[in-house]
Amino acid sequence: MLRxxxxxxxxxxxxxxxxxxxxxxxARVVRFPPLPTVVVAGxxxxxxxxxxxxxxxxxxxxxxxxxxxxxxxxxxxxPPRPGEDVDARLRExxxxxxxxxxxxxxxxxxxxVTVRSLVDARxxxxxxAERQLDEGTWTDDQAAAAFFADDVDSPTSDVVGAILSVDPxxxxxxxxxxxxxxxxxxxxxxxx
Amino acid sequence: xxSEETYRWRGAVALALLALAVGAATRVPGVLVLxxxxxxxxxxxxxxxxxxxxxxxxxxxSDDDPEPGDRVDVTLTVTNEGSLLPDLRVVDxxxxxxxxxxxxxxxxTALRAGKSASVTYTVEVTRGDHEFGAxxxxxxxxxxxxxxxxxxxxxxxxxxxPDLPRLESFPLRAQTVQRVGRVPTSTGGxxxxxxxxxEYRSGDPLSRxxxxxxxxxxxxxxxxxxxxxxxxxxxxxxxxxxxxxxxxDGTNAVxxxxxxxxxxxxxxxxxxxxxxxxxxxxxxxWLAPGLGREHRARLEELLARDRGFxxxxxxxxxxxxxxxxxxxxxLPDDAQVVFCSPLVDDDAAEYVRRLExxxxxxxxxxxxxxxxxxxxxxxxxxxxxxRIRSLRTAGxxxxxxxxxxxxxxxxxxxxRGWSA
Numbered sequence: 001m002l003r004x005x006x007x008x009x010x011x012x013x014x015x016x017x018x019x020x021x022x023x024x025x026x027a028r029v030v031r032f033p034p035l036p037t038v039v040v041a042g043x044x045x046x047x048x049x050x051x052x053x054x055x056x057x058x059x060x061x062x063x064x065x066x067x068x069x070x071x072x073x074x075x076x077x078x079p080p081r082p083g084e085d086v087d088a089r090l091r092e093x094x095x096x097x098x099x100x101x102x103x104x105x106x107x108x109x110x111x112x113v114t115v116r117s118l119v120d121a122r123x124x125x126x127x128x129a130e131r132q133l134d135e136g137t138w139t140d141d142q143a144a145a146a147f148f149a150d151d152v153d154s155p156t157s158d159v160v161g162a163i164l165s166v167d168p169x170x171x172x173x174x175x176x177x178x179x180x181x182x183x184x185x186x187x188x189x190x191x192x
Numbered sequence: 193x194x195s196e197e198t199y200r201w202r203g204a205v206a207l208a209l210l211a212l213a214v215g216a217a218t219r220v221p222g223v224l225v226l227x228x229x230x231x232x233x234x235x236x237x238x239x240x241x242x243x244x245x246x247x248x249x250x251x252x253x254s255d256d257d258p259e260p261g262d263r264v265d266v267t268l269t270v271t272n273e274g275s276l277l278p279d280l281r282v283v284d285x286x287x288x289x290x291x292x293x294x295x296x297x298x299x300x301t302a303l304r305a306g307k308s309a310s311v312t313y314t315v316e317v318t319r320g321d322h323e324f325g326a327x328x329x330x331x332x333x334x335x336x337x338x339x340x341x342x343x344x345x346x347x348x349x350x351x352x353x354p355d356l357p358r359l360e361s362f363p364l365r366a367q368t369v370q371r372v373g374r375v376p377t378s379t380g381g382x383x384x385x386x387x388x389x390x391e392y393r394s395g396d397p398l399s400r401x402x403x404x405x406x407x408x409x410x411x412x413x414x415x416x417x418x419x420x421x422x423x424x425x426x427x428x429x430x431x432x433x434x435x436x437x438x439x440x441d442g443t444n445a446v447x448x449x450x451x452x453x454x455x456x457x458x459x460x461x462x463x464x465x466x467x468x469x470x471x472x473x474x475x476x477x478w479l480a481p482g483l484g485r486e487h488r489a490r491l492e493e494l495l496a497r498d499r500g501f502x503x504x505x506x507x508x509x510x511x512x513x514x515x516x517x518x519x520x521x522x523l524p525d526d527a528q529v530v531f532c533s534p535l536v537d538d539d540a541a542e543y544v545r546r547l548e549x550x551x552x553x554x555x556x557x558x559x560x561x562x563x564x565x566x567x568x569x570x571x572x573x574x575x576x577x578x579r580i581r582s583l584r585t586a587g588x589x590x591x592x593x594x595x596x597x598x599x600x601x602x603x604x605x606x607x608r609g610w611s612a
Contacts, residue, residue, distance in 0.1 A: 041216035044227065048209030055202040078442040079505065082536045082561060082576070083568030090567060113575050120581045171567070178570045185577040 005046055090171055110177055111148060114138070117184045144176035193342040195242035200336050205234040237335035245331040246274030249346040251284070251324060258317040260354050263293065268327065268346075269310045272303040279332035282311070285325025285343075287350070289504050290315040317352050319450070321497045324348040353496040356488070359455035359600055361463065363607050364423050365528055365553035365589065389413045424466045424481045424524050427453040430533030430540055431473030431500060432510050437536055439561035439595040444503040445534035448559035448595055450495050452532040455599050456557065457495075461488050468527070470519055471500030472543065474510040478522055516543060520550060529554045534561050536572060541579045548588055556583060556590040557599075 020027050089106055111133065118129035118138060132138035136149030146152040147170075154169055208230020215224030247270055254265035268284050284297035295313030303309055326343040333339075389402050392412035402413040429449040437445050457467045461483065468481035469491055477500025479491055495501050523529070529547050533540045535558045548554045558580065562573035580590050589610060593602035 037216050037219065041213045044209045044213035044216060048206050048213055051202060051206035051209060055199070055206055058199045058202060060199060061196075079436040079438045079444050081440075081563055081569055081572075082437045082534070083563075083566065083570070083572030086568030086571050087566045088568075109575075110571070113571075113578055116578050116582065117574070120578065120585060174571075175567055178567060178574060181574040181578075182570065185574050185581065 009042065090174075106174075107147075110174060114148070114177065114181060117181055121184050121186070139180045141176050141180050143173050144180045147173040147177045193244075193340060195338065195340040197242075198332070198337055198339055201234050201237045204230060208234060237337040240333035240335055240338060242338035242340050243277055243331040243333055244274060245272075245277055245280065245329055245340060245342060247271065247329060247344050248273055249327045249344045251346050251348040253348060253350060256350075258350070258352050260317060260319050260352055262317045262352075263314050264317055264350065265312055265314050266297070266324075267310055267312045268297070268299070269308050270299065270303070270327070271308040272305055275305050277303045277331050278334040279336060280309075281330040283328045284311070284313075285327060285346075286315065287322035287324060289318050289320060289502065290322055290350070315350075317350065318503060319352050319354055319447070319496050320502055322350040322352070324350075351497070353493060354454075356454040356458040356492050356495075357451055357599070359459040359603065362456045362459040362530070362603060363555075363589075363610070364425065364460075364465070365555060388416050390416060422465050423460070424468075424527045425456075425460050425530060426468040426470055426481060426523055426527050427456050427530045427532065428470045428472050428519065429453050429501060430531065430543075431471045431475065431502075431506070432512075432539070433474070433506050434537040434539065435473070435534055436503070436505050437534060437561055439559075440563055440565075441596070443561075443595065445536070445559055445561045445595075446501070447503050448561070448593070449532035449534070449557075450501050452557040452559065452593065452599055453501075453530075454492075454495055456530050456532075457491055458488075461491075467491065469494060470522065471498070472515060472519060472531075473500060474506040474508045474515075475500040475502070476515060476518065477501060480522070481524060481527065512539065516546070520547075523552060525551070527552055530557060531555070532557045532559075534559050535576050535579050536562070538579070541583055544583055544588055545586060548586070554588050556580075556588060557593060557602075558590060559593045559595045561595050 086106060114133060115126055115129045118124045118132065119126055122129075124132070129138070133148040136142075136145035136152035138148075139145050142152060142155050146154045154173060208227050210227070211223050212227030212231060215221070215227050250269045250271075252267045252269075254267075255262060258264050266284070266286075268282070270280075270282055272280075280299075280301055280303050282299040286292060286297050292313050293316050295311070297311065297313050299309060299311040301309045324346065326345045328343050329341070331340045331342075389405065390413065392401065392414045396414040400415050402415050405411055405413050429446070429452075431446050431449070435445055435449065439445070439448075453469060457469060460467045464483070466481035466483050467487075469477075469479045471477035475498075477494060477498040479487075479494050482490075529552045531540075531544055531547070531554055533544075533556065535541060535556070544554050544556055558576075560573075560576065562576055563569035564573065580592060583590050589606070591602050591606040593599055
């Protein structure tokens with residue numbers, strides 16, 4: 001590109017020079033500007049354009065290449081806390097729309113643990129535990145019951161709370177289920 | 193060694209040339225001077241070539257036989273054996289499991305020929321063999337337009353082999369080999385605990401004659417004690433990726449598992465049982481059951497230094513079925529298993545069930561690293577509690593060890609629960 005530009009520029013200048021040599025009076029007609037200034041400015045502009053284009057297409061090294069290693073240099077490398085995967089899913093908005101895969105996986109996991117808890121702690125048959133979950137009769141906590149049962153609605157206070165806060169209804173219901181499970185599994189004193 | 197242009201002046205060159213063009217066209221001296229200056233700087237940057245760093249590196253450690261938790265000062269000295277290096281950046285290869293708690297393993301300096309520069313930082317030592325990696329170096333010319341990246345090898349290692357933790361005793365399940373030990377059996381014989389009396393037979397030692405019965409009823413009877421035999425035990429540590437989870441202090445559950453394995457092995461070896469150890473994870477490790485001082489030392493070394501018991505995250509895939517089959521193949525027929533796992537996933541409980549079903553009585557030592565700060569942590573705690581309950585229902589003994597508490601206390605608590 002630059003070469004062609006320079007070539008064209010050179011050809012025009014050579015032609016003008018030749019013409020002025022043959023017919024000197026032509027110089028008065030054309031009224032040349034101060035030639036060295038124009039040449040310097042033109043060349044500088046051409047080189048500037050060339051450098052700008054070259055910079056645009058330069059593959060600079062990615063500044064984040066060494067970030068992972070550098071970040072771990074001084075800080076202690078700690079494994080995740082148990083349950084971090086669940087928290088990450090909830091942070092990503094699991095259940096906000098109620099249709100994504102992660103949401104379904106978490107719901108299935110919660111359901112599975114709840115059934116096992118009811119089987120172990122209350123001596124229910126798995127089918128009976130499933131039925132109680134579907135009907136919402138496994139707990140007195142309406143919000144927890146609503147997590148698994150379609151026919152049970154969350155308490156109004158919870159729905160209003162969810163609207164006013166950033167926690168979606170899904171997460172609030174899941175919190176209630178976990179709280180109930182902690183009680184059933186004996187982590188919070190156990191059931192009477 | 194890799195050298196490359198940084199292109200850091202390319203944008204400046206374009207701007208300088210543009211200023212030169214504008215200055216020449218408009219004949220404004222200030223703009224023209226600015227352009228000329230920019231072009232001069234760019235020309236100056238072009239004069240340099242990529243530096244060729246010739247460095248020697250020396251690393252010294254303040255302690256060569258530290259205990260876990262000790263602080264060791266690491267001093268890295270870099271000497272320039274080549275020409276002037278106007279911009280030198282150095283990063284030491286700190287082993288992944290060691291955390292830098294003071295100072296920094298980075299150094300940025302200009303270094304004249306023959307001169308040295310040092311940096312000192314402090315690491316907190318953890319169990320195992322820790323090899324320092326090569327020192328990464330980046331050298332740039334004075335204008336920063338060329339840089340050379342290289343690494344300089346410097347071999348240093350920090351070994352931390354702690355003694356096996358002390359544990360007074362560890363309760364085992366019934367199922368023992370024909371060797372005198374301390375696991376009570378249902379067979380009468382020599383021992384300390386009363387088992388039954390039987391009719392006196394010629395040759396029975398006089399010390400075992402039931403003199404009270406002779407005085408009371410006039411019958412000659414011999415007292416039999418509950419025979420105590422030794423057990424063969426394999427302590428299996430769960431080192432799968434799933435077991436690499438931390439408690440609130442950031443301590444890895446695998447570290448607790450190894451501590452439990454050491455304590456259990458120590459107690460059982462002291463009482464004359466044969467103890468082996470295995471790692472159930474991507475990095476297989478195995479020591480067949482054995483006895484004696486040498487075996488104890490081997491076990492200590494293995495737990496401290498083998499990659500299979502390292503707290504570093506596994507760097508290969510865990511082929512569960514294959515590793516479990518290998519474990520089953522290695523287990524002696526009469527071996528009991530002590531499984532050390534945080535039980536944070538269903539697979540861990542499944543392995544326990546399968547071991548139990550294959551005729552190896554299992555006792556689980558489970559460090560509890562779950563928390564209650566977030567919904568996920570609470571859920572994980574519930575899941576673990578359900579797994580423990582389910583295993584106990586299936587007849588498996590589980591020692592629920594709250595991380596941070598003493599293992600001896602957890603064992604004593606569990607033992608009280610079993611005998612109640």
